[in-house]
Amino acid sequence: MKIRALGLWEVALFFLLAGVIVLNAWLSPYFLDVYNLIDSTFSFSEKALIALPMALLIIAREIDVSVASIVALCAVLMGVAADAGASVPVLALLSLCVGTAAGAFNGLIVNALGVHSIVVTIGTLSLYRGIAVSIVRDGSYTGFPGGFSWFGQHYLWGYVPVEFLIYVIATLIFGVLLHTTNHGRRIYAIGTNPDAARYSGVPVTRYRVALFALTGFMCGLAAVLLASRLSSVRLDIATGWELQVITMVVLGGVAIAGGAGTILGVTLAVFLIGLLTFGLSLVNVPGIVMNIYIGCMLIAAITLQRGATFVRLHLLSSNKET
Amino acid sequence: MRSQLRRARTTPLFRQNPWQPVSDFPPLLEVSHLSKHFGGVHALTSVSLRAVAGRVLALVGENGAGKSTIVKCLTGIHAPSSGSIRVDGVPHVFSGPQDAALVGISAIQQEPSMFDDLTVAENIFVGAQPQGRFGMVDWRAMTSAASGILDRIGSDIDPYATMKSLSVAERHIVSLAQALSADARLIIFDEPTAALSQSEIQHLYTIIEQLRDAGKAIVYISHKFDEIFRICDDYVVLRDGMPAGEGRIAEVGKDDLIAMMVGRTLTEIYPKTAAEIGDVVLKVSGYSHPTEFDDVSFHVRKGEILGFYGLIGAGRTEVMEAIFGLKGRSGGRLSLDGKPIDIASPAAAMKAGLAYVPEDRQHHGAILPFSILANISLPQLDRIGHGIFLNARAETALVEAFAERVHIRASSWHQPVAELSGGNQQKVVIGKWLATRPRVIILDEPTKGIDVGSKAAVHETIGQLVHDGLSVILVSSELEEALGICDRLMVMSEGRVVAELERAAFSSEAVLAAASRGNT
Amino acid sequence: MKAMTPNREAVLSLIIVAIVVIVIVRAPEFLIASNISNILSGWGFLAILVMGQLCVLVTRGIDLSQASVLAFTGMFLALLSQSMPGLPAAAFLVLATLMGLCLGLVNGALVSIVGIPPIIATLGTMTIIRGLIFVLSDGAWISSHEMSDAFKAFPAGAFIGVPQVFWVALVVIAVFWVLLNYRRIGRDIYAFGSNPHAARNAGVPRIRIELLVYALSGAAAGLCGYLWAGRFAIAYTQAAEGREFAIIAACVIGGISITGGRGSVLGAALGALFIAIVESALPYLRISPFLQTAVIGAVILFAVAANARSERRPGRQILPRHKQTTGEVK
Incomplete structure (x- = not known):
């Protein structure tokens, strides 16, 4: 396990990250500005928060493509509650609860139907987004209470955005959870061979629901930060996030077939994508075009993964033959 | 029920080459x-x-x-x-x-x-479907050709039937028809x-x-x-x-x-070690399932090796999985030391002192890419960990205690199980379950597909276990093995127990006759 | 056994008829000619797309990029009609199909040759292609007056009062019906989806099959792209965004198994009809059009649940069947 924690993939990501920083600094004189760099974290902290539980899900051979819709649902319901005069803690709590419930619902359905989570979460992707859209319609919610902006707009000690700090703490918690606890070991076991894990007494279905619920919870958290930062919720909030989140996870070296991946890798990928998109936005590349780069990176990352496996198998077998 | 295989015709149906013996x-x-x-x-x-x-x-x-x-x-x-x-x-x-x-x-x-979703005829002609005009698949010709071949081997399987509705015997027939159709x-x-x-x-x-x-x-x-x-x-x-x-x-x-x-001779590979047989430990009564097994009752005593013999697909594995909480049942009770308990999950079974070494070692038994260490500690991480955190020292201690006992040959406890031979993989799985200190261990085809040396080692381990006072349930399709090491033998056929034999009454004829009794 | 499980297509047809009857009773204006024409063309679009998706799903894959391919092709051809006003409709039809086919081949190559899981590969290309439309058009909308007349005439036209899209869909369905039921390669698609391992042993060419199904899916989407842009006389970056889920909903409703190997052309066409009718009925039942997305999501979940129920078997049939039936007689 320890050897896997700093694999070739993480080293490669590290150098890529260095490359992106150098390239960006060369392309735009504004890139290496401390304030700019700090502000760049706003563009990815929320998605990166969701990437953490998504990594656990994918390691456990599941996937949740409904995350963006859960964020939208949470954000819209917070908007409704804010209009009804809810206080800041109530809003945050509401979002976390709705997110957890939506995630747990995904997990329960996956368990109950015995169908792959892709299919189920494609359904709930439409369902959650649809509910959110039918509530907000073509209007928007902007009536958040004054203190609400603290989550997404406040800086601690003048420099550190609250958002970013929350993300860093979450990363540490997830890293410890995955790499040093019994739960982490069992998640790897489920992802490597769910049947064998079940035969060994691992409550696979319970872990599945818990992981989906955890993903929903983090979506709820991300929704709080996002709504707070934008202080406005419209029907297209968080569209396309599922792809960006999955890209962060897969680029971070999490095997799409389950059973392998590290939080360190995901963190490096988060910064890689975050700084790349920030750099591109500095040179005025529109968001939808950035998606082209992200999509290409996703496909390239998996192609590399497949290629690496192929080479390793190839080398391994030729070693054995001689 | 219609006879699945019609009796073959007595006249030779394949042309012989007349001028060559x-x-x-x-x-x-x-x-x-x-x-x-x-x-x-x-x-x-x-x-x-x-x-x-x-x-x-x-x-x-x-x-x-x-x-x-x-x-x-x-x-x-x-x-x-x-x-x-x-x-x-x-x-x-x-x-x-x-x-x-x-x-x-x-x-x-x-x-x-x-191809379970396709018809029998399509399975026979897959990739070589008869074609009519414009290269169109000629369904009528295909179906009648399929009937022709099936007829020749004396089978009345419906060529339009979906493959998944067929029994194992019928699948063999279709597979044979496929071979014949390909000349x-x-x-x-x-x-x-x-x-x-x-x-x-x-x-x-x-x-x-x-x-x-x-x-x-x-x-x-x-x-x-x-x-x-x-x-x-x-x-x-x-x-x-x-x-x-x-x-x-x-x-x-x-x-x-x-x-x-x-x-070598048979007695050498199946050394029967004498162990003291004590009181009933596990008692199963009336275990039933809608389609897989019905009214299965048996008990196993301390220090006893109870065998389960039957044809492949007789329902033995299914019964064991139900006992271990891996699958549901429609009825039946289970008691341990005379106290009724309900086992709804493998974790509960483990807690009650049961262990199950599954038949399919590669898919159910071991997590192949995991190390020996991680495999053996997996069922009891909670017991040996520091709270929710992993405890590497306790893991190593556990593995050292039990890997020694089953004689695993490996370069290091950190070696992935995938790199071990089949026999050593099986020893890891057995070691994993022994480490939970069970009272009853169920071994499902433990020697299937492993080399002779490992097989003897597994048999030796089984002998050691009953000697130490465990109860062993051994599911085996190998008659010699079952007769060689068991104290008592349950014979299953078509999901039911059809015979129970004491060691004194063991004979291969009696067991075989019982095992295929239900099948007509 | 067969007699006990009623024919899925028949059940679905009955449900569709029931829905139509309920809607008509509550809102007779549902039957006006313009609405029927809308339903038929809506069904046509969906049916064409669903035919391609059917092939992909049968091989245990999924194609999420269809809506993006549709929008890309529509935009490209709209721009082409602007710069080459002389092109006839037939040229657009052929070009659209070819263009979709090529984009589909990219998906096919990623899945079959590179070995990327279909959901990830097509999620990626879905986003990339959507982005490329923006690059192509600079984010602009191409509206009716910027398109050539030949471009709009055919898709917007009608034959004996029925939209051309409907007729094109019928032709496409016929083509797929022949392909999937009467061509060896079509049967190979089913064999591959039913048991990829056995298919390999039987000499079914995996790579060719996967390339083919994604190419077909892309071609169907490309063809739709032209018809869509022409019929609605508009091409823009977000065209048909989110329709991939309606397509998949139509497929699962039509009885196509997500786990591969099963699904009929007729079932898929009926699934498309179900979605087309439900979507067009919502406004007549005074249900907010904003709920459309949620309805499709619920339909997917419901259909997946129904499929899972019918596919799940209680276990292996080990106990002899005749003994159980005698038990029931007593």
Whole structure:
């Protein structure tokens, strides 16, 4: 396990990250500005928060493509509650609860139907987004209470955005959870061979629901930060996030077939994508075009993964033959 | 219920070659010095054999002797590491199963892998559907051709039926029809009788004899001697992937074949260690399931080895999975030391002192990419951890205590289980469950597909366990094993217990008769 | 056994009829000619797309990029009609299909040759292609007056009062019906989806099959792209965004198994009809059009649940069947 924690993939990501920083600094004189760099974290902290539980899900051979819709649902319901005069803690709590419930619902359905989570979460992707859209319609919610902006707009000690700090703490918690606890070991076991894990007494279905619920919870958290930062919720909030989140996870070296991946890798990928998109936005590349780069990176990352496996198998077998 | 296999017609249905006595055909298939390595594992070493048209060649060997590997080489699934395969004297290198089929080699697998969603006719003609005008698939021609072939081998399977509605015996028939439709000249039967009832087996013999008389070369893989002496003409024996003897069946006796197969006599591989048998530990009564088993009741005592024998698919594994909380049941009770308990999950079973070593080692038993350490500690991480955190020292201590006990051979406890041999993998799985300190351990086909040495080690471990006061439930499809080491034997057929025999009453005839009683 | 499980297509047809009857009773204006024409063209679009998706799903894959391919092709051809006003409709039809086919081949190559899981590969290309439309058009909308007349005439036209899209869909369905039922390669698609491992042993060419199904899916989407842009006389970056889920909903409703091997052309066409009718009925039942997305999500979940129920077997049939039936007689 320890050897896997700093694999070739993480080293490669590290150098890529260095490359992106150098390239960006060369392309735009504004890139290496401390304030700019700090502000760049706003563009990815929320998605990166969701990437953490998504990594656990994918390691456990599941996937949740409904995350963006859960964020939208949470954000819209917070908007409704804010209009009804809810206080800041109530809003945050509401979002976390709705997110957890939506995630747990995904997990329960996956368990109950015995169908792959892709299919189920494609359904709930439409369902959650649809509910959110039918509530907000073509209007928007902007009536958040004054203190609400603290989550997404406040800086601690003048420099550190609250958002970013929350993300860093979450990363540490997830890293410890995955790499040093019994739960982490069992998640790897489920992802490597769910049947064998079940035969060994691992409550696979319970872990599945818990992981989906955890993903929903983090979506709820991300929704709080996002709504707070934008202080406005419209029907297209968080569209396309599922792809960006999955890209962060897969680029971070999490095997799409389950059973392998590290939080360190995901963190490096988060910064890689975050700084790349920030750099591109500095040179005025529109968001939808950035998606082209992200999509290409996703496909390239998996192609590399497949290629690496192929080479390793190839080398391994030729070693054995001689 | 309609008879699944109609009795074959008595007239020969395949044309014989009138001007050539069958035995004088040149060898259709000639395999010389075939070897196959997987990484460092030598599955086959320099094996040679000849199959002649109009004769049935028995390929004999224990589980793991390399029989399946040779079939996979012959049918193009594996590429041999060295050696040659000649068909009609011409050397062939098969790059895939299609190549083998083209020269007329087909295999009927033990559990034929078919297209469950397609019809029987389509399964027979997959990839070679009869075409009509404009290259359109001619469904009518295909269905009538399928009926024709099925008819010739005396089967009334509906060609329009969906494959998944068929029984195992019927799947074998369709698989055979597929081979015949492809004009196979060499047909390999890979332990075809493992899941068949007596009447189905008799029908199969008739079919094989007809095929033989029609000038096909047959390779018949088995380790059941009555079958071999019943229908085979020649034999080749494999042991540990190496040739261990060949000749004509007429010139050999059963004991000689056994000696060649195992290299020693039966009592040597099944040493029965005496253990003191105590009170009833586990009592199962009336376990039932809607489709898989019905009213299964038994008990096992302290220090006892209770065997479960039956044909493949008799429902033994299903019962064990229900006992271990892996699958639901529609009725039945279970008590441990006289106290009723309810087991709804493997974790609960483990807590109650049960352990289950599943049949499918690679998919259910071990997590192959995990280290020996992680595999063995997996069921009881909570017990040995610091709260929710992993405890490397306790893990190592646990593994050292139990890996020693089952004699795992590995370079380090951190070695992935995937790198171990089949026998050592099985020892890891057994060690994993012993480490939970169970009172009753269920071993489901623990020696299936492992080499002779590991097999003896597993048997020795079982003897040690009952000596230490555990109760062992041994599910086995190997009659010699079941008769050799069990104290008592439950025989299952079609999801029910059909006989219970004490060791004093053990006889292979009685067990076999009971095992195929239900199947008509 | 067969008699016990009623024919899925028949059940679905009955459900569709029931829905139509309920809607008509509550809102007779549902039957006006313009609405029927809308339903037929809506069904046509969906049916064409669903035919391609059917092939992909049968091979255990999924194609999420269809809606993006549709929008891309529509935009490209709209721009082409602007610069080459002389091109006839037939040229657009052929070009659209070819263009979709090529984009589909990219998906096919990623899945079959590179070995990327279909959901990830097509999620990626879905986003990339959507982005490329923006690059192509600079984010602009191409509206009616910027398109050539030949471009709009055919898709917006009608034959004996029925929209051309409907007729094109019928032709496409016929083509797929022949392909999937009467061509060897079509049967190979089913064999591959039913048991990829056995298919390999039977000599079914995996790579060719996967390339083919994604190419077909892309071609169907490309063809739709032209018809869509022409019929609605508009091409823009977000065209048909989110329709991939309606397509998949139509497929699962039509009885196509997500786990591969099963699904009929007729079932898929009926699934498309179900979605087309439900979507067009919502406004007549005074249900907010904003709920459309949620309805499709619920339909997917419901259909997946129904499929899972019918596919799940209680276990292996080990106990002899006749003994159980005698038990029931007593």
